[in-house]
Amino acid sequence: MLIGVRWCTKCDIPLLTDTCEICGSQYPKPFAKDLVPVFAEEMTILRDLLGASELPGKSSNLYLWNSRTNYYYKGRKVASIKYQNDKSPIVGMTKDKILRELSETITDLKSFKKKLYNANKSYLDRIENEAIQFIRDTVLEVKHNIALAAVQTL
Numbered sequence: 001m002l003i004g005v006r007w008c009t010k011c012d013i014p015l016l017t018d019t020c021e022i023c024g025s026q027y028p029k030p031f032a033k034d035l036v037p038v039f040a041e042e043m044t045i046l047r048d049l050l051g052a053s054e055l056p057g058k059s060s061n062l063y064l065w066n067s068r069t070n071y072y073y074k075g076r077k078v079a080s081i082k083y084q085n086d087k088s089p090i091v092g093m094t095k096d097k098i099l100r101e102l103s104e105t106i107t108d109l110k111s112f113k114k115k116l117y118n119a120n121k122s123y124l125d126r127i128e129n130e131a132i133q134f135i136r137d138t139v140l141e142v143k144h145n146i147a148l149a150a151v152q153t154l
C-alpha cells in the first residue's frame, strides 16, 4: 500500500517508498499522499489564466507535480489552488524563488519513465505481481463469467 510520496533530491525523481533504488538515499517522511504529473498544458493554464506568473515563461511536462490542491517542484510545495470570494480559482505561490532560479526541463519522457521505474523497482514489481495474482485467482474462481479490463500507467 502506498503510504506517501517522497522526492529523491540526488536523482530528482519521485519515490513511492522511503528508499531510492538508484542511489540508496533514504527519505523517511513523505511530502504528499499521492502525486500526479503536471503536463505543459496545465502549467500554461496555471501561469496564464490562474495567476501563477512566477512560473517559467515556457511550459514543460513534469516541471510541476500535483497532489490535490497543491503543486510541488522537486518535492517542495510551491503553489496551491485557492478560491476567491466569488469562488473562482487562483494559484497562490509559496516559494517563487525556487521557480525562478531553476529552469531545467524534462524533455525526454522515455528516459524519465525508465528512471522512475528504476528508483521504485521493488515497489512497482510487487504491486504488478499482486495484480497479476489477483487476476489469476479471479479467473480460477469465476471461470464462466469473466470481465476484462486494461490499465496503463504513465
Ligand SMILES: [Zn+2]
Residues within 6 Å of the ligand: 008, 009, 010, 011, 012, 020, 021, 022, 023, 024, 025, 119
Ligand atoms: Zn536517488
